[in-house]
Amino acid sequence: MTPRDRALTFARRGTLLTGAMLVALAGVYVRALMFTPIERFQGPAQKIFYVHAPAAWSALLAFAVTGILSILYLWLRDRRLDVAAAASAEVGVAFSMVMLTTGPIWGKPIWGTWWTWDARLTSTLFIFLLFVGYMVLRGALTDPEVRARYSAVIGIMGLVLVPFIHFTVFLFRTLHPDPVLMKPEKPSLPGDMLLTLLVSFGVFTLLYVGFLTQRYALGLLRELRDEEMAHAVS
Amino acid sequence: MQYPDNGAFMVAAYVITAVVVVAYAVSLFVRLRNVK
Numbered sequence: 001m002t003p004r005d006r007a008l009t010f011a012r013r014g015t016l017l018t019g020a021m022l023v024a025l026a027g028v029y030v031r032a033l034m035f036t037p038i039e040r041f042q043g044p045a046q047k048i049f050y051v052h053a054p055a056a057w058s059a060l061l062a063f064a065v066t067g068i069l070s071i072l073y074l075w076l077r078d079r080r081l082d083v084a085a086a087a088s089a090e091v092g093v094a095f096s097m098v099m100l101t102t103g104p105i106w107g108k109p110i111w112g113t114w115w116t117w118d119a120r121l122t123s124t125l126f127i128f129l130l131f132v133g134y135m136v137l138r139g140a141l142t143d144p145e146v147r148a149r150y151s152a153v154i155g156i157m158g159l160v161l162v163p164f165i166h167f168t169v170f171l172f173r174t175l176h177p178d179p180v181l182m183k184p185e186k187p188s189l190p191g192d193m194l195l196t197l198l199v200s201f202g203v204f205t206l207l208y209v210g211f212l213t214q215r216y217a218l219g220l221l222r223e224l225r226d227e228e229m230a231h232a233v234s
Numbered sequence: 235m236q237y238p239d240n241g242a243f244m245v246a247a248y249v250i251t252a253v254v255v256v257a258y259a260v261s262l263f264v265r266l267r268n269v270k
Contacts, residue, residue, distance in 0.1 A: 043238035048247040109240035
């Protein structure tokens with residue numbers, strides 16, 4: 001199988017998985033909006049949680065994967081690792097946009113304010129801006145080796161931030177609620193709500209995998225095109 | 235049972251999530267098609 005065939009296989013599989021997960025996401029909407037009870041004190045706005053928390057999970061997962069692939073790139077110097085790291089960063093930025101818009105929309109009716117500069121919100125905004133900078137840097141550098149090395153350093157800085165963001169709710173006084181799932185005790189949600197949340201987490205995780213596979217294929221195909229053009233010129 | 239009247243916030247959040255996710259999916263699809 002040629003590298004181009006391999007990239008096209010990734011593209012096909014990623015597109016199929018993404019398509020299936022978009023349909024599954026519609027199912028999550030139906031379950032969350034029509035078949036999951038309304039929380040008594042927060043009202044319908046509590047249901048924002050079923051998209052906000054899984055989007056935040058996918059974003060931080062994407063940034064963590066970028067960081068791990070960046071470490072592997074600096075160690076092994078395999079360009080495919082750099083392409084995959086860049087793919088994961090872009091997908092993470094997309095999920096961050098969901099996280100950073102749905103969070104304030106929940107905050108306004110529940111906290112009475114769209115935004116507050118506490119540790120969780122500020123660090124989340126910071127990691128988003130860090131990876132926007134990562135993408136801008138990649139767009140500005142033309143030498144592939146320099147681009148891969150510089151962006152790997154930023155990717156690793158992002159990886160360091162991920163556990164910090166998770167623990168901010170324990171380390172600082174913050175308005176943000178504590179984790180519902182990722183904590184030492186049992187999940188603190190009634191069964192129906194917990195099931196909706198778990199299904200949504202599963203769909204968002206697989207949607208991340210679908211997006212990542214597509215974006216990785218796109219990166220590989222661009223590299224092949226650039227190599228072909230370089231050969232044609234020389 | 236009486237609930238707080240904040241359904242519009244919920245609708246806004248779900249619409250924005252769908253718009254971002256679908257727009258990114260379409261952007262990936264189009265970019266892949268163009269580079270093939």
